[in-house]
Amino acid sequence: MKKLIIETRHLDLFYGSFQALTDINLGIEEKNITALIGPSGCGKSTLVRVFNRMNDTIEGVHTNGEVEVLGENIFGPEADLIALRQKVGMVFQRPNPFPLSVYENITFGLEIHHSRSKKEFGEMVEQSLTDVMLWNDLKDRLDRSALRLSLEQQQRLCIARVLAMKPQIILMDEPCSALDPIATLRIEELMQELKRNYSIVIVTHNMQQAARASDYTAFMYLGNLIEFGNTKSIFTKPVQKKTEEYITGRFG
Amino acid sequence: MNVQVEQKIAFSILFLCTLLVVVPVLIILVIIFVKGAGALNLGFLFEMPTNGMTEGGIFPAILGTLYLVLGALFFAVPLGVLSAIYLVEYSQETVLSRIVKLAIVNLAGVPSVVYGLFGLGIFVLFLGFGASILSGSLTLGIMILPVIITSSREALESVPQSFRIVSLSLGASKWQTIRHSVLPHALPGILTGTILGIGRAAGETAPILFTVAAFYLPKLPQSMFDQTMALPYHLYVISTQVPGIPETIRYGTALVLLLLVLIMNLAAIILRYQFRRRKKW
Ligand SMILES: Nc1ncnc2c1ncn2[C@@H]1O[C@H](COP(=O)(O)OP(=O)(O)O)[C@@H](O)[C@H]1O
Ligand SMILES: [Mg+2]
Numbered sequence: 001m002k003k004l005i006i007e008t009r010h011l012d013l014f015y016g017s018f019q020a021l022t023d024i025n026l027g028i029e030e031k032n033i034t035a036l037i038g039p040s041g042c043g044k045s046t047l048v049r050v051f052n053r054m055n056d057t058i059e060g061v062h063t064n065g066e067v068e069v070l071g072e073n074i075f076g077p078e079a080d081l082i083a084l085r086q087k088v089g090m091v092f093q094r095p096n097p098f099p100l101s102v103y104e105n106i107t108f109g110l111e112i113h114h115s116r117s118k119k120e121f122g123e124m125v126e127q128s129l130t131d132v133m134l135w136n137d138l139k140d141r142l143d144r145s146a147l148r149l150s151l152e153q154q155q156r157l158c159i160a161r162v163l164a165m166k167p168q169i170i171l172m173d174e175p176c177s178a179l180d181p182i183a184t185l186r187i188e189e190l191m192q193e194l195k196r197n198y199s200i201v202i203v204t205h206n207m208q209q210a211a212r213a214s215d216y217t218a219f220m221y222l223g224n225l226i227e228f229g230n231t232k233s234i235f236t237k238p239v240q241k242k243t244e245e246y247i248t249g250r251f252g
Numbered sequence: 253m254n255v256q257v258e259q260k261i262a263f264s265i266l267f268l269c270t271l272l273v274v275v276p277v278l279i280i281l282v283i284i285f286v287k288g289a290g291a292l293n294l295g296f297l298f299e300m301p302t303n304g305m306t307e308g309g310i311f312p313a314i315l316g317t318l319y320l321v322l323g324a325l326f327f328a329v330p331l332g333v334l335s336a337i338y339l340v341e342y343s344q345e346t347v348l349s350r351i352v353k354l355a356i357v358n359l360a361g362v363p364s365v366v367y368g369l370f371g372l373g374i375f376v377l378f379l380g381f382g383a384s385i386l387s388g389s390l391t392l393g394i395m396i397l398p399v400i401i402t403s404s405r406e407a408l409e410s411v412p413q414s415f416r417i418v419s420l421s422l423g424a425s426k427w428q429t430i431r432h433s434v435l436p437h438a439l440p441g442i443l444t445g446t447i448l449g450i451g452r453a454a455g456e457t458a459p460i461l462f463t464v465a466a467f468y469l470p471k472l473p474q475s476m477f478d479q480t481m482a483l484p485y486h487l488y489v490i491s492t493q494v495p496g497i498p499e500t501i502r503y504g505t506a507l508v509l510l511l512l513v514l515i516m517n518l519a520a521i522i523l524r525y526q527f528r529r530r531k532k533w
Contacts, residue, residue: 054417054421057416057417057420059344082423082424082425083423085420085423086422086423090421092414092418092421096415096417098418098433099437108419108422108432108433109422109424111432112422112424112428112432113423162422165422165423
């Protein structure tokens with residue numbers, strides 16, 4: 001078995017008095033793609049936002065239980081939020097590049113963290129764009145506004161922006177929901193490339209996508225983790241009745 | 253009635269209303285320009301008034317207004333932008349922040365003469381700055397503060413929430429997020445507020461009446477503790493207080509005030525355009 005990079009123990013999460021996650025116990029392996037599936041509102045986004053503590057930006061959120069990311073208790077007194085978010089990048093539902101040039105979008109994180117000298121920026125931009133297969137298309141248009149790219153290119157750029165920070169984990173919250181089916185497949189191919197070097201957690205409400213693209217699948221329902229395991233076995237011989245009902249399309 | 257006809261009538265009415273807004277502005281501009289342009293020459297702009305202000309230039313008043321506008325911006329822009337940042341980015345919706353916001357809105361409606369009296373009480377008398385450029389700038393600064401805060405707040409609020417979320421998710425701190433992902437995109441709006449502030453600070457008479465403006469000074473101010481002449485007050489003086497001032501000098505002075513505000517606005521607009529272009533909005 002590979003190393004665990006994310007582990008939750010008895011994780012509860014509340015928005016004010018509303019409990020959105022209940023007793024989540026989950027171990028995610030490195031250099032795999034783990035899919036979170038479940039009907040809308042079951043807490044998938046909430047759970048991925050725990051892993052880089054983006055729930056901190058929402059007022060009135062509080063959690064119980066323990067979460068270890070890359071061996072560190074992220075809710076512990078010594079937790080370093082900024083280092084955590086550097087190591088755990090996030091790609092969002094809608095492609096959301098800054099209204100800056102392609103180049104500036106990628107160097108944004110580098111500027112913030114002063115992690116590289118300006119001289120290395122060029123290399124980092126080339127490297128990140130190559131990794132998301134945009135370099136050939138964009139190498140002559142680095143100073144163009146990112147908003148003029150196609151949606152698929154924008155989403156790739158957002159992934160490149162994360163890669164430039166040299167993260168270890170990439171969280172993706174329905175990264176293809178704004179894209180057409182062809183672009184969706186191409187992003188899935190890209191994820192297969194990326195998983196050689198990164199661990200990916202992807203939220204999706206598209207079951208085919210989870211079945212096609214992931215190694216492990218977690219099925220959530222009403223804030224509970226119903227079933228977690230190898231994607232193949234979840235989709236061929238689910239243990240829980242709820243899981244079976246969901247993947248056979250009886251609700252959701 | 254026929255939809256086409258209705259459409260035409262609606263359009264005509266809207267067009268007429270728009271025209272009605274433009275017409276008075278044009279008339280004012282034309283009258284001031286026609287009557288004042290004759291006075292405009294280098295001497296008028298760069299010389300001291302002579303012969304009981306009936307001859308010579310208006311240089312001290314031009315310089316004084318420049319000092320006062322820059323002084324007002326110097327106090328109001330940093331204070332206004334920082335409070336707007338606090339209100340939008342940091343404070344939560346509490347009773348206190350509501351009261352602060354309400355106070356700002358109301359401050360904008362206070363008549364300018366009240367600011368003048370306030371400045372007299374606080375800066376001139378209580379703090380002992382006397383009638384001086386410092387007192388006048390502070391008074392004008394407080395007067396334009398609401399405009400700057402309100403437009404800065406609107407500018408900050410119009411920056412999409414996703415910029416903040418993305419920036420934080422990339423590991424930026426709250427302040428870095430504001431500094432790099434929010435402020436640059438709010439700058440054009442902030443500059444718009446500044447432009448409005450410039451116009452008001454340059455044109456108001458009442459706030460400077462008791463705090464800085466001099467009827468006539470034979471020499472230029474030497475420090476910020478000196479009094480100064482200023483264009484709007486000078487205009488008032490030569491129009492109503494001193495008999496026998498030639499009409500061209502009066503309209504020339506009005507024209508210079510107008511041009512000064514226009515030039516300062518133009519500078520801010522160019523600056524705003526530069527920011528927009530650089531940011532590829
Ligand atoms: N900011 C929030 N404040 C209050 N409740 C929220 C917030 N975000 C999500 N929720 C609630 O938490 C539950 C889980 O939401 P979410 O994690 O977005 O679900 P999913 O991503 O699976 O569709 C939903 O019932 C939703 O209404
Ligand atoms: Mg969601």
